[in-house]
Amino acid sequence: MIHAVTDGAGLPWYVQETILFIFQNVDAVCLREKQLSVKELSVKVAELIQQGVPPEKLILHSAPELxxxxxxxxVHFTEFDNRLAPFKKANSDKLAGQSVHSAASAQKAEADGADYLYFGHVFATKSKxxxxGRGLAALSEVAGAVSIPVIAIGGIHEGNISSVRRAGASGSAMISAFFK
Incomplete structure (x- = not known):
């Protein structure tokens, strides 16, 4: 499982072009654009769909209202966002994910109805x-603590994807590998 996570640049044309180029080769594109207003994000998402990105490839970060x-x-939620459980109850047909940084947080997210988790940051990364990095042992601990998919994030690239898989991750989420 591979997720491309946008870099928070506001979905300018060059990021949209990258999404158009990669969407067929990834399982999902998580639109992590917290600085955009709800209206701005909805316009950008509509543009992506109009340009040919299948909506079933798009995950909204921190925007359940859309x-x-x-x-x-x-929708993907931050670790301390308490909207995951109510969102999942009201939208059982939608995927709900959450970022976590420990086994305890992973177990809580699973109990709240998360369908998958982002765990990180696994390796050192320019964004942090x-x-x-929290390391492969911590990733392994989190993956072993839950029954839902754990997707590694943070410093992931082609050269270390196999190591995160061996540590128990169901996949990888990458920002820089796609958008930097």
Missing amino acids: AHFLPVRG KDLP
Whole structure:
């Protein structure tokens, strides 16, 4: 399982072009554009769909209110976002994911109805410059603590995907590999 996660640049034309180029080769594109207003994000998502990106490839990050209006695959939540459980209860047909940083958080997210988890950051990454990666042992612990897919994120690239799979990850989510 491979997820492309946008870089928070606001979905400018070059990011949209990248999404158009890669969507056939990834399982999902998580639109992590927290700085956009609900209206701005909905316009950008509609543009992507109009350009040919299948809505079932799109996951909205931190925007559950749009899932009622846009035919997207689902919504991804931050670790401390308490909207996951109510969202999943109201939208059983939509995918719900959550970012986690520990086995306890992973178990809570699973109990709240998450369909998958992002665990990270596994390796050192430019987006978290002053923080060391949590490592493969922590990834393995989280993957072993839940029965839902755990997708590794943070410093993931072609050269270390096999190591995260061996550590128990069901897949990888990447920002820089696609959008930098």
